[in-house]
Amino acid sequence: MSMLRGKKVLLGVTGGIAAYKAPLIVRLLIKEGAEVKVVTTPAALDFVTPLTLSTLSQHPVHSTFTAETAGEDHPSWNNHVELALWADLFLIAPATSNTLSSMAHARCNNLLLACYLSAQCPVFIAPAMDLDMYAHPANQANMAKLTEYGNVIFPAQEGFLASGLEGKGRMMEPEQIIDQLQAHLANTAPLQGKTVLITAGPTYEAIDPVRFIGNHSSGKMGFALAEEATSLGAKVILISGPTAQSTENSGIQVVEVVSADDMYQAVFEHYATVDIAIAAAAVADFKPENKAQQKIKKQGGLPEITLVPTQDILAEMGRQKQDQFLLGFALETENEEENAMAKCQKKQLDAIVLNSLNDKGAGFGGDKNKITFIDKSGEKTAFDLKSKAAVARDIFDQIIRLR
Numbered sequence: 502m503s504m505l506r507g508k509k510v511l512l513g514v515t516g517g518i519a520a521y522k523a524p525l526i527v528r529l530l531i532k533e534g535a536e537v538k539v540v541t542t543p544a545a546l547d548f549v550t551p552l553t554l555s556t557l558s559q560h561p562v563h564s565t566f567t568a569e570t571a572g573e574d575h576p577s578w579n580n581h582v583e584l585a586l587w588a589d590l591f592l593i594a595p596a597t598s599n600t601l602s603s604m605a606h607a608r609c610n611n612l613l614l615a616c617y618l619s620a621q622c623p624v625f626i627a628p629a630m631d632l633d634m635y636a637h638p639a640n641q642a643n644m645a646k647l648t649e650y651g652n653v654i655f656p657a658q659e660g661f662l663a664s665g666l667e668g669k670g671r672m673m674e675p676e677q678i679i680d681q682l683q684a685h686l687a688n689t690a691p692l693q694g695k696t697v698l699i700t701a702g703p704t705y706e707a708i709d710p711v712r713f714i715g716n717h718s719s720g721k722m723g724f725a726l727a728e729e730a731t732s733l734g735a736k737v738i739l740i741s742g743p744t745a746q747s748t749e750n751s752g753i754q755v756v757e758v759v760s761a762d763d764m765y766q767a768v769f770e771h772y773a774t775v776d777i778a779i780a781a782a783a784v785a786d787f788k789p790e791n792k793a794q795q796k797i798k799k800q801g802g803l804p805e806i807t808l809v810p811t812q813d814i815l816a817e818m819g820r821q822k823q824d825q826f827l828l829g830f831a832l833e834t835e836n837e838e839e840n841a842m843a844k845c846q847k848k849q850l851d852a853i854v855l856n857s858l859n860d861k862g863a864g865f866g867g868d869k870n871k872i873t874f875i876d877k878s879g880e881k882t883a884f885d886l887k888s889k890a891a892v893a894r895d896i897f898d899q900i901i902r903l904r
């Protein structure tokens with residue numbers, strides 16, 4: 502599982518000969534599933550073309566504070582703050598002596614430096630220069646200073662240099678930069694080494710070999726939670742009822758189930774060993790007492806189907822809870838918060854996510870959701886209507902805060 506999957510990476514390219522390797526860095530980042538935007542210093546464009554970088558990254562490349570827009574009299578502003586805040590991580594590769602010095606001293610005479618000074622995300626720097634330049638105490642001091650500021654330096658490597666000299670100064674090779682980024686993200690991931698169990702989708706309760714009682718749950722929320730958990734470093738066991746969702750994420754072990762009984766069994770095969778359990782499935786509350794062995798024919802008249810309750814999987818997880826953080830979902834139509842809170846207490850949860858059906862575009866089937874997160878002490882956090890991926894991020898922010 503790539504730690505770069507889904508990450509927004511801002512790549513800063515400065516004006517050194519190693520800039521010719523920047524397109525390869527873009528390619529490798531994209532191959533790992535990252536989204537990449539590129540910002541360059543003006544000097545970098547002597548070594549690599551913006552067309553190459555924009556084609557590979559599929560985003561425009563910015564090098565100046567302003568941009569001419571066709572049909573407009575005045576240039577528009579390239580918003581460095583927006584670009585910097587967009588990024589989950591900022592990689593500056595190659596970083597020249599000049600740029601390192603400016604970064605260490607808060608100089609801001611180009612767009613890349615403005616992005617650096619505005620960035621709130623982790624910053625990684627791969628310096629590249631000639632050997633004497635790299636060894637110069639001024640450069641060593643600047644790198645030490647940047648490390649002190651919390652930036653991560655990927656040290657230059659020994660080898661053949663563009664000057665014809667041989668020694669330490671080559672930019673770390675793109676493949677190694679990607680490996681280093683992965684390792685760093687894995688080590689700092691908040692759920693590294695943790696296992697998360699998630700139930701998702703509907704359950705189907707068989708009436709006869711062809712008919713069932715089911716519901717409209719799409720499984721999208723559960724799958725979004727699974728993707729988010731892996732990007733935070735966790736291993737995921739996703740126990741899913743029948744859905745159209747799929748994942749190619751190797752960090753997610755999908756266990757496909759059909760009925761509430763199957764889901765119950767699958768959950769308790771794993772529950773004792775997980776760190777976090779999230780019940781996002783819309784489990785049927787009732788099932789036919791007996792499944793007809795043959796298809797029920799209409800000549801037989803109106804069939805009588807006796808329903809019996811299914812086992813409440815989440816309530817049982819609450820009863821068997823040891824150190825797991827246990828999160829449930831509640832879908833309410835009246836007295837929403839009171840009912841959700843009561844469910845949280847009754848099922849012995851650490852927190853509950855209240856899904857609102859009262860908002861257009863939220864809930865079953867859709868790509869968006871609007872939730873209120875309520876912890877067991879009753880503290881509530883209400884979120885806006887947003888994509889299920891963004892909702893998954895909000896949910897894990899809350900879980901990490903409470904664990």
Ligand code: CTP
Pocket residue numbers: 700761780781782783784785786811812813814815816828829830831832844
């Ligand atoms: N749940 C479960 N097993 C069930 C029923 C529900 O694990 N058999 C879980 C759901 O995944 C969800 C939570 O319990 O996280 C809330 O389910 P819900 O059906 O809304 O709650 P109930 O307790 O069944 O109450 P009611 O139907 O009266 O609202």
